[in-house]
Amino acid sequence: MESGYVTLEQVAEHAGVSLATASRVINGSTRQVSQRLRDKVTASAQELGYLANASAQTLARNSSSLVGLLVHDIADPYFSSIAAGVTRHTEERGLVLVLGTTSRSAQKEGRILATLRAHRARAVVLVGSRSTDDESNRRLAEEIRLFRRQGGRVACVSQEGLPADTVTPDNHTGAADLARHLIAQGHREFAILAGPTDLWTARERLDGFHSALSGAGLELAHHNVVHGAFTRDGGYESTRRLMAVGTGATCLFAVNDVMATGAMAALRDLGLRVPEDLSVAGFDDIPTLRDLTPALTTVRLPLEEMGERAALLALEEEPGEEARVITVRGEVVERESTAPPSVAARGKNTSGTA
Amino acid sequence: MESGYVTLEQVAEHAGVSLATASRVINGSTRQVSQRLRDKVTASAQELGYLANASAQTLARNSSSLVGLLVHDIADPYFSSIAAGVTRHTEERGLVLVLGTTSRSAQKEGRILATLRAHRARAVVLVGSRSTDDESNRRLAEEIRLFRRQGGRVACVSQEGLPADTVTPDNHTGAADLARHLIAQGHREFAILAGPTDLWTARERLDGFHSALSGAGLELAHHNVVHGAFTRDGGYESTRRLMAVGTGATCLFAVNDVMATGAMAALRDLGLRVPEDLSVAGFDDIPTLRDLTPALTTVRLPLEEMGERAALLALEEEPGEEARVITVRGEVVERESTAPPSVAARGKNTSGTA
């Protein structure tokens, strides 16, 4: 209660028992303690306002209650939704969540992982698409192995291929489903905001979409695939580039929702109407989406649930020898941003608009 | 490198020096160590892959590198923006951020604060409006005092009145500025989505708006002030209630942006156009806002910067005896959701629409 800390030793003394007994009462060990002493200790702890020193506990037990969560950018609704799922799970269990934001830097990711290792974190959840850069993947995999060797558990979201359990969306199928849906709606010519070339998630969605087009006997013009940053501004900028050149497409597919959001803004600025002049579809179903006008057609992923399941993998399930992969199937959600193509639209989009 | 951990003792032995010397080399103490030994130790540490045990360090130093961040809901863009500012600051300094989400429960807030205390966290940043419930404020204040007594630092965002430094928006002035702006635009009758009655932030914004109306000789009809949850769905639901009764207002002010977003959705569902039938304005300028159609008129707060400044207060500045308050002035940003009222609108909104 005074200025300093209350230690377990003080509690023990106050209760007239040994340190060992006090410890056994406080943290419910396997050993029995008589009710009489038990009551004395809890009463003393209460009275003195005892709060265990977490570092001392971690040191003695060699295991902490820290759980790491690594995301690229916590202000991105995709990540903050997943984060909400992870926090829900960890807080229910009285664990402490450590948030690391990596800004898509593999180096920073490694550094944070090392910090978590230094803290003897119990588990870590890594969120975000891995890149196709083999060197940084190798180093990340090495850090993960070190972490696991120390008894830490690791789970990934959307990062299949690392030496850890993973929850991952079926990007290929989701994108293919969406493509088939749009084809059924009457679209024949598509443009794609394909995101960065070195991100697996982006690639898989592009591939899935592409293969469904091929399956329907449709071609995807080379100039209709635009690469750019995986962000809202990346989507905006990619769309400007696409429209500056001109596209014959009647439907624009952005490989994630934040890019689609940027695309809609760009089209609005260019004076094009969605979906009358051009249909737009995205992927992920981030929560902010339903308030756009027109509301965005997309492939719904249960983001919060994915975070929760990753936390579950990392905290509950037994490690297992080889990495397990839980695949989450996305579901096409049709909203107002896509509609059957109009003849007028074709002509309009062919002439370079910007 | 083997299965176990490498301890500093092993490094010292490998380098042929004492534990004390090894420690001094690794953590750059005030004491000098000869270059020769210094090199030997760093080489050994490198070779053995030494990583300091953070818990042992915390225990020995009685001070950790943990910084807490408490928000109500990390998936809310208001909080995730502020969180981004805080993480930027802490990561630059190599500190570890612990994220706690409180779901607006004072009890949970207290529990997390105790956990941080147990971990000897260096500082904590509390984000979110404090309530007008004196009892829970008192308990929170007590927890903060305990935390500070242990040498921890505390800073708040938007929670003036607690025994800690605070970064807070000038809600009253911001709302008044907005009101004057809307009056200048020609509006005379307003409706307000006032949020919960027990949240200071909501109250101050309501008061500021109200007082500017009074200053202009305008009255605010009682039935035009609707209370409800401080969330998007709260805004949606409040708007439905407001419109069911019918309002003579030409402009709707929601005391925060997420509520305004819900309001726009409700109006859309009711078949009302913004701003032709009804103008809508919010407060905060959360980043997702610019992608709404029409884009929302609001009072801009520099959210990320506020998070950063709070982190700065908690980590850099000297504690000081009494709590300092940094007031951040908001700036009215006019976008398309507000426009001069049309005569048609008046008639329309008077008749109960829903």
Add this chain to the structure above:
DNA sequence: CTACGCTAGGAAAGAGTTTTCCCAGTGGCC
């Protein structure tokens, strides 16, 4: 040449827990 101050290094004492090991007491069984 001795005394003194300074420096670099090491031994050891913490920091606050958990857990192992030991001991005394009790009850049951032959």
Add this chain to the structure above:
DNA sequence: GGCCACTGGGAAAACTCTTTCCTAGCGTAG
């Protein structure tokens, strides 16, 4: 009644660092 198993309690080691205190060695001044 003696032996054994079992129980509840305490002493002390262990966990991995940091930091204080001590000492040996060196240079310098008187």
